[in-house]
Amino acid sequence: MINTYSSNLPPPPVPPRPGTQSSMRNWTRSRSHVRFLCAAFVVQTVVTIALFLYLFQRIDAASNENNSTFNNDLIVLKRLEECESNSLDSGSLLDCSKVLQKFQGIISKLSQIEGKAWGLSAPGTPSGTEARAQMTIMASSGQTLKWNPDYSMLKNVEYYTRSRSLQIRVPGYYFVYSQVTFSKAHPKTPLAQFVMRRRSSAERAGEDLLLKAFCSPGSNDLCTSYQAGMFRLEEGQQLYVNVTDSSLVNFEVTTTTFGLFLMQRVP
Secondary structure, eight states: OOOOOOOOSOOOOOOOOTTHHHHHHHHHHHHHHHHHHHHHHHHHHHHHHHHHHHHHHHHHHHHHHHHHHHHHHHHHHHHHHHHHSSOOOHHHHHHHHHHHHHHHHHHHHHHHHHHHHHHHHSTTOOTTOOOEEEEEEEOOOSSBOEEEEEEEEEESEEEETTTTEEEEOSOEEEEEEEEEEESSOOSSSOEEEEEEEEEOTTSSOEEEEEEEEEEOOOTTSOEEEEEEEEEEEOTTOEEEEEESOGGGBOOOTTTOEEEEEEEEEOO
């Protein structure tokens, strides 16, 4: 039989393969992610370069300012040196007088500022006159405790090994403290420590008691006595620590100590 049927319609499209549409979507997403990462990298690079340039300009400006200040200082010092010479004419001498007046004004302002700073930090205590001492104990015998100056802290206070005493160099009001630990009790005498003051020969000669403290050992045969006070001390006066018996003292550096520090200087 002969097929006489004919049609002018185009053939139907080929159906897509399974998974083709999902692959296209994934590729589109990947391309979007790559674009986003590239844009973020470009923005970060631009910001980093901008910050670097800003910091470089700030550092360069600060360096130029410091160099300018240094150069100005050199010019002023050179001008002062020229003013010191005798080969200047009358006009130059007039300029020198103006420079010296300005220089003296700056010095006076600096002195006032330094004076205010000291007034806030330590009233009545000028710079360089602080005095303090913290002594490290040494094993010894006798009534007066002995200290090791090589391992002690001393500033503007002298330690005399022979008398085992601290001598005051800067007069003023001092905070004095003393701590003594006893390892066992005395059979007859209570355990006690005394901070003594020896007056110089220029004053009324003699000694007086500043502080006194007792302690009684407990079941562990150890007891610690501590005492402290504020005293006005004059130049040349000496302080030392007496105990009932130094053979009963615990000579560990953390248990027995003696010291003082200047609170306010007096003329």
